[in-house]
Amino acid sequence: MNVKEGKLEEMSPLYAYEEGMPWNPVEKIIMERRSIRGFRSDPLPDAMIERILEAGRFAPSAGNMQPWRFIVVKSREMLAEMEKDAVKVIKFFMFFMDYTKGNFLRRIVAKIYAKIFIRFLPNELQPVPFGLMSQIAQGQTPVFHNAPTLLLLVEDRRGVSCPPMDIGICGQNIVLAAHSLGAGSCWIGLIKVLMYLPKWRKKFGIKYPYRLEVCIALGWQKPKADGMVPRETQIVEWYDKGLNDAPQMKKQGE
């Protein structure tokens, strides 16, 4: 199956699969959702936020442990302070690590620091977030995209099996519900930089067993959304013969 922007056809009813049928409303919501990075300043109505949270509350979780706490931040004062502090922490890190800026000597020293940090935080400092942090440090983009609401997904580490996975599923329910109701959303992993500051850990009650690694920016999107972000074609192995038979390789997404 292949989805191209603007090529989603007429919708099918739910619960009745037919070969070659058009995308149904659930599939359309999944495929149309985009990360929104421009919001109107007026927030969504509280009742709408509550309804979106219901989709998160009903997410599946291992052992039905529901290892999450939700925090809604709408206070403009708090949002401004969170943005300011997040930028401050990112600037601090980038001062030592951004080896793309400054004179030759600075770049060499910064590269050494960056290599050391990357060894310890390989996911956080993968090139994409690294580039984003560099842009934030230079004032080219905000951390929270000036969203009028942030939904913090606080993980309870006592969950069964793999609580971060439960958080991901819960958040995906939230962004899909938001999109289905006409709201824009964007996952923000960079909120974790605030956890370096005791002030925010205290404010949000983040100490064991809780951890805050992600939030969702939410609001009315400004008219222009980001364009389609391409996805890789996947080579999927299908085991549908005998135990010792080789899998059939099928291309998914072409």
Ligand SMILES: Cc1cc2nc3c(=O)[nH]c(=O)nc-3n(C[C@H](O)[C@H](O)[C@H](O)COP(=O)(O)O)c2cc1C
């Ligand atoms: C766990 C997670 C963390 C993310 N963190 C950020 C972030 O800090 N800032 C941001 O602008 N986008 C963030 N994103 C959004 C991704 O960049 C985006 O989902 C990806 O580029 C695909 O685009 P799409 O959501 O429009 O399909 C994050 C997404 C996920 C799933």
